[in-house]
Amino acid sequence: VPDPRFPFLGVxxxxxxxxxxxxxxxxxxxxxxxxxxxxxxxxKDLWESLTFSGMQRLMFKYMTFGATEMYRGVFAGAQVRQLxxxxxxxxxSDIIRGPAGVRAQALDAQGNLVDDFVFDGGEGALGSRVLHxxxxxxPAATSSLAxxxxxxxxxxxxxxx
Numbered sequence: 001v002p003d004p005r006f007p008f009l010g011v012x013x014x015x016x017x018x019x020x021x022x023x024x025x026x027x028x029x030x031x032x033x034x035x036x037x038x039x040x041x042x043x044k045d046l047w048e049s050l051t052f053s054g055m056q057r058l059m060f061k062y063m064t065f066g067a068t069e070m071y072r073g074v075f076a077g078a079q080v081r082q083l084x085x086x087x088x089x090x091x092x093s094d095i096i097r098g099p100a101g102v103r104a105q106a107l108d109a110q111g112n113l114v115d116d117f118v119f120d121g122g123e124g125a126l127g128s129r130v131l132h133x134x135x136x137x138x139p140a141a142t143s144s145l146a147x148x149x150x151x152x153x154x155x156x157x158x159x160x161x
Contacts, residue, residue, distance in 0.1 A: 028073045036100045057111025106135035
């Protein structure tokens, strides 16, 4: 249930194969490139993120919303209160904290989230022999057959296959 005013994920109820329902994911700033908890911190990675002009613009534009998302990420009861708008009978005792993931979301210098895949070959001598596929805008998109076809077509064109 995304909120169209914000470029973030919104409320998710994610059914799992085993019958469980995950509440989330939400989207918050990771303090490390591969940081899977609020305690995974790299000062270098965090500094690079916070000093990027696009990040500064994004944070300024959505400061209140972003701080609220961070709060809900830490305090599950706050997340449950938001989810109760859609499932009024949901209680804090009904949930347990699940695993965390990291999604590398591309951001342009103006502070806009990039909504599509970014293809490039990198630099240097091997750049022409490599195809980087960056910025999966949705975790679900990584399993899409249509996207697999687009990547295959891009690779075919780049490498003359």
